[in-house]
Amino acid sequence: MSWWESDDDEDEPEFDESDVRIRPNRRGSRPRTKQRPEHADAVTGRVLGVDRGRYAVLLDEGLASEREVVAARARELKRKSVVTGDLVDLVGDTSGDEGTLARIVRIGERSTLLRRSADDTDAVERVIVANADQMLIVIAAANPEPRIRLVDRYLVAAYDAGIAPLVCVTKTDLADPDEFLANFSGLELPVFRSSTEHMPLDEIRAALAGHRTVFVGHSGVGKSTLVNALTGSERATGHVNVVTGRGRHTSSSTVSLRLETPEGDGWVIDTPGVRSFGLGHIDPDNILKAFTDLATVAERCPRGCTHLPDAPDCAIVEAVEAGELGDTGRARLDSLQRLLETFAA
Known part of the structure; x- marks a missing residue:
């Protein structure tokens, strides 16, 4: 007769939890916990750009120790998006040396958030940039023709985000923009006029000094050309298709570029050109x-x-x-x- 069939209680063995063997490599054997590392040693930086899952982050901005590091998003952030302009906390190797990789473990509070949706019926937002305080809307007087409704949509997105809008009209040597600009006379927008022979760079720099300004515009309006002239960068520039009248996308990602001016430094945030700007997320x-x-x-x-x-x-x-x-x-x-x-x- 086996021991579990015995009627003799004195011969029956006793068991407690310590006698239970647990397979050490079995998934789920460790108790789940909501506790996460505090990362008390994390350092704070600002995201300058995003490229295929890697983030360029500036640390110690304005100090002698200022440096740019490459970082990846930590697993604990889950699906939280990290975008250009975000203030983030980093751990790991933050030396900025070639070949090093830090980890983004926290995203700071955002003062503003510029967003757009795929179309007006889509409530899913596409975040463009965080913590910008100005938007420079770049339009062309001609080639491509300026579109009132697209500018209206930029303005709505700016006002919804709490960002101050400005306007720059390029290619004024091809057409007089006064009639078009009259549509916005009630908004008291600062307006800059640029032509092939004259770009008001000093005036624009003065308006952007001390600000983080996101540049938006239809493809082919000369936005990247203006960004290059202001910052000395070499962002790719394109042309307008003479058949369709549409511009070619030249900026493929959103990136922050330092703007040095006599009035103080600022940041230019260049974005890819768009032909539509959905407002499905707007309040x-x-x-x-x-x-x-x-x-x-x-x-x-x-x-x-x-x-x-x-x-x-x-x-x-x-x-x-x-x-x-x-x-x-x-x-x-x-x-x-x-x-x-x-x-x-």
């Missing part, structure tokens, strides 16, 4: 917040007011018609409504 309330004078009046609007021309009892419309907002009130309202219609379309 329309942020558009109105960018028009501070109109936003104050909008507090008197009925709940749910769209501020569009057909909106009943809109306080902004009534204030403009009554002349409360001065000579620029009508232009400001027209600009606001066009941007809101762009989002709603």
Whole structure:
């Protein structure tokens, strides 16, 4: 008779948890824990660019020890995206020596986040850059023809992100941009005009000094040419197809380039040219917040007011018609409504 069939309790062996053998290499044998390394020795840097899973990160910016290191994203970040402009914490080899690789273990809080979606029905956002405080919208007076709606979309994205927009019109020797720029007169945008014979580099540098400015524009407008002239870099430049009128994509990735000026250093963030800019992720309330004078009046609007021309009892419309907002009130309202219609379309 086996021991487990015995009726004699005194002969029955006793077992406890220490008698259980656990296979040491078996998956799942170790208890799971939510504890993660604190990385108290991590150092902070800023991401300058991303290339095939490797990140160029600047450490000790502005100090004698300033250096650029190459880093990979740590596994604990899971699916969190790391983008150009992010402040990140690094561990590992942060010497910057050739062949070394650090690890990004944390992403700092973002002050701004410029995003776009594939189209207006796609709520999935594509992050372009983090922590920029200005956007320079580069358009061409001709070849390719400027598109009002695309510029409107850039403006909506900038206002939603809390980024101040500026405009640079290139190729003004080919066409007069005044009629096109009149569409934005109510926005009080700083505008720079550039031609083949004259690029207002000093004026643009002064406006960008001390800022992190992201450059956006349709392919072929001369954005990379302007970036090269401002920073002394050698970003590839392209041309416009004479058959389709479309530009060729020359910048293939988003990258930060240092801008040295007498007024102080800044950063130019060059982005790939785009022909569309989806707004599926935008909060329309942020558009109105960018028009501070109109936003104050909008507090008197009925709940749910769209501020569009057909909106009943809109306080902004009534204030403009009554002349409360001065000579620029009508232009400001027209600009606001066009941007809101762009989002709603």
